[in-house]
Amino acid sequence: MTDRQSVVVAGAVWLGAWWHVSVPLAVGVAGLVVALALRRPWLLAVAGLTLAAGLGTRAWAGLDPVAPAPFTGPVTLLSDPADTPFGVRVDVRVGDRRVELEASGAAAGAVTASLAGERLIVSGRLGPPPPHAPWLVPRHVVGRLRATSAERLDAGSAPWRAANRFRRLLGRGAEVLPRVERSLYGGFVLGDDRGQPPEVVDDFRGAGLTHVLVVSGQNLAFVLVLLGPLLQRSSLGVRWALTIAAIAAFGVVTRFEPSVLRASAMAALSVAAAWSGRPTGTLRLLALSVAGLLLVDPLLVHSVGFQLSVAASAGIAVLGPPIAAHLRGPAWWREAMSVTVAAQLGVAPVLVPRFGGLPVV
Numbered sequence: 001m002t003d004r005q006s007v008v009v010a011g012a013v014w015l016g017a018w019w020h021v022s023v024p025l026a027v028g029v030a031g032l033v034v035a036l037a038l039r040r041p042w043l044l045a046v047a048g049l050t051l052a053a054g055l056g057t058r059a060w061a062g063l064d065p066v067a068p069a070p071f072t073g074p075v076t077l078l079s080d081p082a083d084t085p086f087g088v089r090v091d092v093r094v095g096d097r098r099v100e101l102e103a104s105g106a107a108a109g110a111v112t113a114s115l116a117g118e119r120l121i122v123s124g125r126l127g128p129p130p131p132h133a134p135w136l137v138p139r140h141v142v143g144r145l146r147a148t149s150a151e152r153l154d155a156g157s158a159p160w161r162a163a164n165r166f167r168r169l170l171g172r173g174a175e176v177l178p179r180v181e182r183s184l185y186g187g188f189v190l191g192d193d194r195g196q197p198p199e200v201v202d203d204f205r206g207a208g209l210t211h212v213l214v215v216s217g218q219n220l221a222f223v224l225v226l227l228g229p230l231l232q233r234s235s236l237g238v239r240w241a242l243t244i245a246a247i248a249a250f251g252v253v254t255r256f257e258p259s260v261l262r263a264s265a266m267a268a269l270s271v272a273a274a275w276s277g278r279p280t281g282t283l284r285l286l287a288l289s290v291a292g293l294l295l296v297d298p299l300l301v302h303s304v305g306f307q308l309s310v311a312a313s314a315g316i317a318v319l320g321p322p323i324a325a326h327l328r329g330p331a332w333w334r335e336a337m338s339v340t341v342a343a344q345l346g347v348a349p350v351l352v353p354r355f356g357g358l359p360v361v
Helices: 003-019 025-038 041-061 107-112 158-173 179-190 198-206 217-226 228-232 236-253 258-275 282-296 298-302 304-326 331-355
Strands: 069-077 082-084 087-094 097-103 119-127 141-154
Touching: 003 041, 003 282, 003 298, 025 041, 041 282, 041 298, 069 141, 087 107, 087 119, 087 141, 097 107, 097 119, 107 119, 107 141, 158 179, 158 236, 179 198, 217 228, 217 236, 217 258, 228 236, 236 258, 258 282, 258 304, 282 298, 282 304, 298 304, 304 331
Parallel strands: 097 141
Antiparallel strands: 069 087, 069 119, 082 087, 087 097, 119 141
16 A cells, blocks of 8 residues: 555545544444455545444444432542642543543542542542533543542552652652743653643743643654664564553553554554564554554544644655755754754644644744
8 A cells, every 4th residue: 555545544534533424333344344355445445434434423422421410439540630720630430431520629639649540439429521622522521520529549550550650750850840840841751741831831832842842752752762772682573562562651651642642553553564574654654543543542533632743743754855855954954944844834734723823933
């Protein structure tokens, strides 16, 4: 499959996930099997659109709001708690559904001290989410839990315990830094942007540098570079296993942000392609990663963070080389400038309609 065909398939899957009309899943699955058997990329695009539409419809059906009711029981944190003017807020799992927990006063203490993956015993009242809250859709949030009391239950499963131990260790090491620098450190290293002052975020946004305030695919690349000496001494099979393990560990530590999901999928596909003896170009890796992620979670198509990550990566892959070819100067300068300009042009279709413009510096 060529780069262009891969992009068409990814675009079809994206359209189907966004469209989410009622299509029987059996039709999409059957079409996918036939397309793979016949090795027809255009048939694969149609099958991808159909399957993504059916999966998207099922995902939206799972967003029926919870009914108002009192609640007492265990919850699992799905993100790290964030302070609000009136207390603290965090996404949690209640049974098999996701809700947004809000706590204030005494109940906020145990919530604030917890991290993603840990479990609490909470008492409060469940209710539907606020109306017209599209930002809750990609998070699969179907309700709100107003907590009146909360206490720690346990530290969660082993991967989350290890990740949180690592995060707390790095957090203690950064306590010597001033408040602003400490908040930036949390964003750069761990993707934790909760303590970043609004004025600092605004300055970075004006300079077009908001992507450095949180983790991204670049951070994953740094991790893989650090592992490079070990990977080079390993066989291809061991290299693939170690890379996948590193990607999974990085995702748990950084909470599987949309940009991390995209970068992780691309890295995993790249290693798999090398392992099979068929190295693949960046654009094709991006297209296949996007298609795969949207088939796993069609609601991801509504995440602004995911849209920006995909758009920036596409801009770099498509526009970066020709821009670099037209620039003058040292190679390092041309490469840095071409990547920056290409990424800004790539995200323009997302940024301009949503936020009203692009940075001028």
